[in-house]
Amino acid sequence: DVWIPAGNTGMEPGKTSFFQALGVPTKIARGTIEITTDLKLVEAGNKVGPSEATLLNMMNISPFTYGLGIEQVYDQGQAFPADILDIGEEQLLGTLAKAITTIATISLAINFPTLPSVMHSVVNSYKNILAVAVETEISWPEIEDLKDRIANPEAYAA
Secondary structure, X not given: OEEEOOEEOOOOHHHHHHHHHOOOOEEEEOOEEEEOOOXXXXXXXXXXXXXXXXXXXXXXXXXXXOOOOOOEEEEOOEEEEHHHHOOOHHHHHHHHHHHHHHHHHHHXXXXXXXXXXXXXXXXXXXXXXXXXXXXXXXOOHHHHHHHHHHHOHHHHOO
């Protein structure tokens, strides 16, 4: 059903006869046309006439939608039911996470920095720097703490 809501239309009083011809209850208020009660303009299943369409257009009401429905999917000689396209958010996020993991893995393996792999590369590089610093005389405050933990593990046991 298509309803015309009660309220001020903002239209000038000269168009009152158009509303009356369609049976829309109106009054003039503050120099504009006001619809006094909600009105069912078109019932579901009925065709919209030219006058009703003009009124809906004048009031900027667009109650109709159009769309297409998929019955089957055809791919490489096979037909599938339409529900094969129903992909849930969990499945989509899982596939995306798997793709990002694959990109990070390949990027790390070939030593090619990408957004998913750069944090792993930074962490791995930092671990390598720590390993070199522990085995050599290179020193800074954080590495001194690490060297002390390695030399005296019992002092740090909980």
